[in-house]
Amino acid sequence: MLDVKLKQTAIAGAVLSVLGFSGVALAESDATYFQIMARAQVELVNASGDIPKLTGEDGFNITDAWGSGRPNNHNWSGLFLDGGHAFSSNFELFGRLSYNFNMDGLPDGRGKYCDLYLGIRGDFGTVRAGRIETPYKLAGLGWDPMNATSFQARRNGGRSGGGLGHAGYHDDSIDYSFSMNGMKFTAFYSKNDGGPSGPDQNSMYAASVLVPVGSVELSLAHIDADNRGGGKRDGTKFGARYNEGAWTFAGQYEFRGTGLDNGDYLFLTGAYKAAVGQVSLSYGRFMDDSLGAVADGEYVGVGLVRRLSPQFAYHAGVRYTDRDSVGSETMVGLGFRFTYKNRMTW
Numbered sequence: 001m002l003d004v005k006l007k008q009t010a011i012a013g014a015v016l017s018v019l020g021f022s023g024v025a026l027a028e029s030d031a032t033y034f035q036i037m038a039r040a041q042v043e044l045v046n047a048s049g050d051i052p053k054l055t056g057e058d059g060f061n062i063t064d065a066w067g068s069g070r071p072n073n074h075n076w077s078g079l080f081l082d083g084g085h086a087f088s089s090n091f092e093l094f095g096r097l098s099y100n101f102n103m104d105g106l107p108d109g110r111g112k113y114c115d116l117y118l119g120i121r122g123d124f125g126t127v128r129a130g131r132i133e134t135p136y137k138l139a140g141l142g143w144d145p146m147n148a149t150s151f152q153a154r155r156n157g158g159r160s161g162g163g164l165g166h167a168g169y170h171d172d173s174i175d176y177s178f179s180m181n182g183m184k185f186t187a188f189y190s191k192n193d194g195g196p197s198g199p200d201q202n203s204m205y206a207a208s209v210l211v212p213v214g215s216v217e218l219s220l221a222h223i224d225a226d227n228r229g230g231g232k233r234d235g236t237k238f239g240a241r242y243n244e245g246a247w248t249f250a251g252q253y254e255f256r257g258t259g260l261d262n263g264d265y266l267f268l269t270g271a272y273k274a275a276v277g278q279v280s281l282s283y284g285r286f287m288d289d290s291l292g293a294v295a296d297g298e299y300v301g302v303g304l305v306r307r308l309s310p311q312f313a314y315h316a317g318v319r320y321t322d323r324d325s326v327g328s329e330t331m332v333g334l335g336f337r338f339t340y341k342n343r344m345t346w
Helices: 002-019 050-055
Strands: 031-048 059-063 078-088 091-100 113-122 125-132 170-180 183-190 204-213 216-224 234-244 247-256 263-274 277-288 297-309 312-323 327-345
Touching: 031 050, 050 327, 078 113
Parallel strands: none
Antiparallel strands: 031 059, 031 078, 031 327, 078 091, 091 113, 113 125, 125 170, 170 183, 183 204, 204 216, 216 234, 234 247, 247 263, 263 277, 277 297, 297 312, 312 327
16 A cells, blocks of 8 residues: 555656646655657637638637637647656756647657656756757746637637747757745757757746745746847736636736737736536737837637546637728637546556
């Protein structure tokens, strides 16, 4: 019985280490694990309005999420291979290899890959190196109840997207995270990796701080990608999320510099866990700072998410996006999520 408890504790520690949390000690040394996780999302949606007509995507689509007027964009599906070895109760080596896929299969080029990194974890914190996400992306990413679906706010007028926003992975990168008293700090550096903005880029820096204050979680993040794509590209965001019982409320504000969206994003959301599932209502707005402000936009999303088991969930939603420059888009549909996970330890 003691063996089983020790193994369960070691597994829990390994999971936390892969997610990048420090300060959790493993109960058993020389513990090795390997995990396979596969996620698949399929949605049946109907797109109408000016934007899908412009892109040729109006009508019914089978997709894995939606963004910028395109199906299979900023999606959820993927294959994740994780492994690690604990040399002692406070030192572990771990890694991940993962692939992105959607309803079109494996994307072309770098888009077919997600994370690819090696890392170490101990009392000093967690260090990862390889192809990783920025802390700017991860800070508050899951605050949108419909994130990575066709009804999400990112790339649909309510939140930033892309490799320097709430999406993307960067090669030749390293990050460091440390947690203390519930507060988490993450710092990130990437060399000129020829990533999502093309070759010949200067270094990129990013950082985030997450602070719990009772029932409220506060977040602050910044990204600076100097001279990526021909000029300074930076952004800062801050937000707060409140959770009490069945209710969750969150708000986030982004300042995006001239090399990025050149404007500000406001995102507000509220969710309630009812018997039928989690019901949510979200609002987003993009305020263009460029001359003439021709790209202002609005986002409204209503969603229902219900998990029937750890492996299966379904969701339904309605989204309306309106952009001054290209018109409106209305999305209505239903989606399913399947998760397979198998972990081995020895």
